[in-house]
Amino acid sequence: MGILEGKRILVAGVTMDSSIGFAAARVAQEEGATVVVSNFGRALGITRRIVNRLPQPAPVIELDVTDEEHLARLPELLGEHVDGLDGVVHSIAYGNPETVLGGHFLTAPWADVAQAVQVSAYSLAGLTNACLPMMTSGGSVVGLTFDATVAWPAYDWMGVAKAGLESCSRYLARDLGSQGIRVNLVAAGPLKTLAAKAIPGFDEIESNWASRAPLGWDNNDQTPTAKAVVALLSDFFPATTGEIIHVDGGYHSMGA
Helix, strand or coil, X not given: CCCCCCXXXXXXXXXXXXXXXXXXXXXXXXXXXXXXXXXXXXXXXXXXXXXXXXCCCCCEEECCCCCHHHHHHHHHHHHCCCCCCCEEEECCCCCCCCCCCCCCCCCCCHHHHXXXXXXXXXXXXXXXXXXXXXXXXXXXXXXXXXXXXXXXXXXXXXXXXXXXXXXXHHHHHXXXXXXXXXXXXXXXXXXXXXXXXXXXXXXXXXXXXXXXXCCCCCCCCCHHHHHHHHHHHCCCCCCCCCCEEEECCXXXXXXX
16 A cells, blocks of 8 residues: 555646656555646647546646646536545646756846746645635645745746745645645756756756765656655655755755
8 A cells, every 4th residue: 555545636637657746656556546637738738648647647727827727617627537635736836947047046037036936836725726616624735845045047037937946835734734634845946857858057957966965866767756755745854844855965964
């Protein structure tokens, strides 16, 4: 019996099978969960094909977390596949690589910064709030971040957005604890995902990660991060909320 046996999980933001969201959906299924996946727009067709590579094909629903109508209808769409939710994975982030990433911090226009913050940070609150009607028995919300306590090369306004995400998770933890809902984040090391490839200069971050991380680091292996996500979705962290779990080979704890 897996640690998510009988649990119903929404993984929001799965596009490619190289994504952390896909890996989280795969490990969640392997641990016994019923998984529903979401995406939107042009990527939706790709997602519908990609889910066939999961251990079990998962239903795919359309969800744009910046669209209030999409969020309002989310419980209805989920209800076509599950009778409730025990967990939500927020695997969503976006910043225009031509303006808010890659060394454009001082020149990024507010409209693009606002979009990055809305999609990458505010959406955690929007998604969680939309899922609340399906989480009547409590549950776990897990998001994904990239350590926002320091300034990284090339990461620029996405780093600011991630700082907002981290703060958002703590306030959600504060307000939802009374409903038995835990909210935590996993801070992964650099991984070769579609999102990472879109960041100009991201190779500066990942180039020396494996040599400096005490446990080493494989930037092609999403499984350690996915396992942490699934552990937080499970009942093995019943009194943990508002936390950020680092899955980075220990890099974050090294001074040099």
